[in-house]
Amino acid sequence: MTDGRTVYFEFTVIGAQVRVAAIDAASGVEVSIVGAVGVPRHDLERVALRKLMKRLEKDP
Numbered sequence: 001m002t003d004g005r006t007v008y009f010e011f012t013v014i015g016a017q018v019r020v021a022a023i024d025a026a027s028g029v030e031v032s033i034v035g036a037v038g039v040p041r042h043d044l045e046r047v048a049l050r051k052l053m054k055r056l057e058k059d060p
Contacts, residue, residue, distance in 0.1 A: 007052065009045055013037060022048035024056060031055050 006025035011018055014034075021032045022045075031051045035044045 003053075005056075007049060009048065011041070011044075018044065020044045020048045022052040024052060027056070029055060029059075 008023045008025060010021040010023070012021075016037055017034050018037050018039075019032055019034050021030055023030045029052065031048065033044065033048050033051060035047070
């Protein structure tokens, strides 16, 4: 799904929520999502990655 791109994930816990940033290493494009602390990490990464890929499709 990453098309060979390197993607970094940053997790920041804010109370009962976690902010997940997905950053494309090549372009520096960053998107973020907010989810509940109890949601599995891989699910949050998957959603953030999907959002990043859609953003990169619009503006490669």
